[in-house]
Amino acid sequence: MARRTTKPTLSTLAEMCGVSKTTVSNAFNYPDRLSHELREYILATAAGIGYPGPHPTARSLNTRQTGVIGVLLTEHLTYAFEDLASVDFLAGLARATSNSGHSVLLLPAGPHATDEAGQATRLMNAHAVDGFVVYSVAADDPYLQAATTHRIPIVICDQPTGVKGAGFVGIDDAAAIAPAAAALVAAGHRHIGMLTIRLSREVNNGIVDDRRLATATHHVQQSRVRGALGVFAAAGIPRSDITIVERHINDPVQCYDAAAELLAAFPAMTAVLCTTDSMALGMLQVAADRGIAVPNQLSITGFDGITTAFHHQLTTVIQPNKDKGEAAAQLLLEAIAAGEQGSSSLDGVVRLLPTKFAPGATVAAPRTGSLPGVAD
Numbered sequence: 001m002a003r004r005t006t007k008p009t010l011s012t013l014a015e016m017c018g019v020s021k022t023t024v025s026n027a028f029n030y031p032d033r034l035s036h037e038l039r040e041y042i043l044a045t046a047a048g049i050g051y052p053g054p055h056p057t058a059r060s061l062n063t064r065q066t067g068v069i070g071v072l073l074t075e076h077l078t079y080a081f082e083d084l085a086s087v088d089f090l091a092g093l094a095r096a097t098s099n100s101g102h103s104v105l106l107l108p109a110g111p112h113a114t115d116e117a118g119q120a121t122r123l124m125n126a127h128a129v130d131g132f133v134v135y136s137v138a139a140d141d142p143y144l145q146a147a148t149t150h151r152i153p154i155v156i157c158d159q160p161t162g163v164k165g166a167g168f169v170g171i172d173d174a175a176a177i178a179p180a181a182a183a184l185v186a187a188g189h190r191h192i193g194m195l196t197i198r199l200s201r202e203v204n205n206g207i208v209d210d211r212r213l214a215t216a217t218h219h220v221q222q223s224r225v226r227g228a229l230g231v232f233a234a235a236g237i238p239r240s241d242i243t244i245v246e247r248h249i250n251d252p253v254q255c256y257d258a259a260a261e262l263l264a265a266f267p268a269m270t271a272v273l274c275t276t277d278s279m280a281l282g283m284l285q286v287a288a289d290r291g292i293a294v295p296n297q298l299s300i301t302g303f304d305g306i307t308t309a310f311h312h313q314l315t316t317v318i319q320p321n322k323d324k325g326e327a328a329a330q331l332l333l334e335a336i337a338a339g340e341q342g343s344s345s346l347d348g349v350v351r352l353l354p355t356k357f358a359p360g361a362t363v364a365a366p367r368t369g370s371l372p373g374v375a376d
Contacts (some may be wrong), residue, residue: 008051016049017042028053029101069097069332070105070129072147074137077108083250083278084306085321089135089157092325100333105129109143131332133157134166138201138217153335153346157328159219167335167346169328171355173220174227176317179357180301181231181273183315188365189271189299192232193243193262195279196221197250205254207265208244224275224303243269247279255282263290263371270366271299277309277316284312284362291372295364298371305358315360320353327351 014021019042026033027042034042046053071093073080080086097104105127119142131153137144139160147154154166161168184192196208199216208225216222225244232242243266247258259282262272274280280302284294292298302309305318335346 008049013042013046013049013051017045066128066130067102068105068127068129069102069329070107070127070132071135072107072109072132072137072143073135074109074141074143077106079251080106080108084308085276085304088306088321089325092322093133093329094325095322096326096329096333102130102333130336131155133328133332136220139219140201140217153332155328155332155335155346157324161219165344165347167331167349169324169331169351169353171319171353173223174230176319176355177224177227177275177303178231180303180315180317181228183301183359183363184271184273184299185231185235185237187271187299187363190237190366191241191266191269191271192237193245193266193269193272194225194228194274195255195258195262195272195283196225196244196246196275197279198248199246203248204246205248206246206261208246210239212246221275228273250276250278252278252282255279256285259283259286267371271363272301274300274302277302277304277306277314280314280316281308281312284314295362297367299363301363313361315362316358318356318358320355323353327353
């Protein structure tokens with residue numbers, strides 16, 4: 001009968017190396033606490049006896065940390081890898097966590113998320129994490145509410161603002177969009193269309209009236225729309241000369257569809273201000289398909305500063321998406337490192353990042369006459 005071989009343990013390795021179990025643990029979990037030579041010696045010895053390192057469960061019980069950061073986003077998972085602004089955000093977050101000892105877990109709740117039969121609570125309880133980065137959700141989002149019950153650090157990026165106990169990273173959206181609106185005013189535009197992505201969790205694929213805007217729970221889009229309307233109002237442009245169309249999903253098909261609807265609803269417009277570059281790209285495609293020259297017959301502005309926008313020389317606002325992801329992750333990691341005091345240390349912490357206006361080449365003086373192929 002073959003003898004059973006005893007598996008090597010942390011204690012075995014510590015005894016072989018002549019060091020404490022804490023030192024061995026540091027070699028695997030906190031390499032900066034050891035000299036390079038000592039850590040390499042311990043790891044080489046571990047490899048020689050076939051010891052893979054502390055078991056994740058045992059490590060989490062010992063350190064009271066899982067080594068995982070949860071990222072909550074109320075979009076389909078594909079959106080995180082297809083929307084270029086989201087891709088940049090996640091790239092920045094990955095940059096901040098790359099040498100932190102933490103991995104990243106994406107928790108997509110979906111754009112139509114509800115809390116039927118406690119679905120949000122079950123999802124948030126199903127994954128053990130050291131903290132959450134919440135990426136752009138509505139103020140009344142049930143998944144955000146479930147996350148706040150965990151008593152672990154939370155950093156919110158973009159929206160909502162003012163959540164008790166949570167840190168915040170974002171931009172001043174109303175101020176950021178003002179230069180794009182001002183560029184249209186300076187060019188002489190008085191009949192302006194606007195395209196925005198969802199203003200609330202309740203679906204509204206169509207015209208935005210003042211009530212919809214006033215009751216919005218997605219503060220980023222609300223702030224951008226209001227910021228632009230403020231510039232137009234200051235220039236003496238009445239609200240009746242502005243038409244706003246909303247889409248719940250910010251993908252190419254919906255952006256194109258929204259642009260087509262706006263054109264049909266407001267053929268007299270000479271310019272379109274968009275709250276995302278994706279919306280602006282949809283408007284550019286509709287214009288191209290209908291033989292409308294940009295900017296000579298229709299001016300267009302965007303918001304985000306994604307790579308594709310620069311390929312089209314789009315007049316847009318550049319927001320620091322990568323820097324937002326990095327700042328959110330760094331703030332969360334600092335709170336996690338603070339241990340039991342980490343959650344309370346985030347209360348009231350706000351980091352606003354700067355934006356930049358890119359003049360581009362898609363704004364010109366208003367046309368005279370009607371758009372080609374569009375009836376007034």
